[in-house]
Amino acid sequence: MGLGEVVAAVLFWVSAVVAIVAGALVFRVDSMARATYALAVSFVAVGVAVLTLRQDFIGLVTILMMIMEMAIMAVFMVSYMGMNPALMPMDMTHAKRPSAAIAGGVFVLLAAAALLIPWPLVPARVPSDLIVRIGEALMGSKMLVMLTVSPVLFVTIVAGIVLTSPRGRYDRFGDRLRERPRDPEGGGVGR
Amino acid sequence: MTLQLVLLVAAALFAVGLYGAISQQVVVMVMMGIELMVNGVLLAAAALWYYLAPVVDGQVLLLVVITAMTVEMAMGFAVATLIHRARNSDMTDDATELRG
Known part of the structure; x- marks a missing residue:
């Protein structure tokens, strides 16, 4: 085992312990703001663990995305629960x-599967130009995946706006969609 | 560092997330539990890719898993906003009926 592999192994185990401990702290700390920070630490640690498995692109995307997600989540926490419940002790x-x-039962089941299944282990031969290959695959042979993911994300945006809109179609028109809307103030094209 | 040990770490993350998803009452905290579970899946998939089949197809699958996490977050926040507006609460116990 070379020096690089030793460093990767040590880094993996440190990040694995941090990920699990911080993940457990999410449900142990007594304020939601602290829980959000603990979750962010856990996610970053998982991203580092993925990096040690020589998946630079996925690991980096995970770290960057999770930091942004947790920042947004902290804002939602405070805005929904008010300053006090989000920052003060609660249960x-x-x-x-x-x-x-x-x-605990699920962990035992998954651990038994991980340990008892005779995995067909092969020596890890990660391609040196992995990121280039990912880019070529996404723009070539795996284009259908991206073409599927794109509309899913677009539909998510539309559904999010529809769900969070304070005044929808039926709020404005009631049951009679062809009559004049019950807007508190007039306006809009042709209304 | 072997496949089995990495899968054990992933299983621990999944179990911790499952505990949170079941035990928490606040919608956003339930989402945190689900996120931890998906993160465990992500780590397990990364390990399976590294030790069993280090080809590009697996990386694309991991990208789909990350996309699923994003969609889950966006929809979760949208539903939490809707519940908050309709019930002035963000507790799962106040979302047992599917009417606004």
């Missing part, structure tokens, strides 16, 4: 023991 849980039992 909003139910069925802690059954939840812990179910989670």
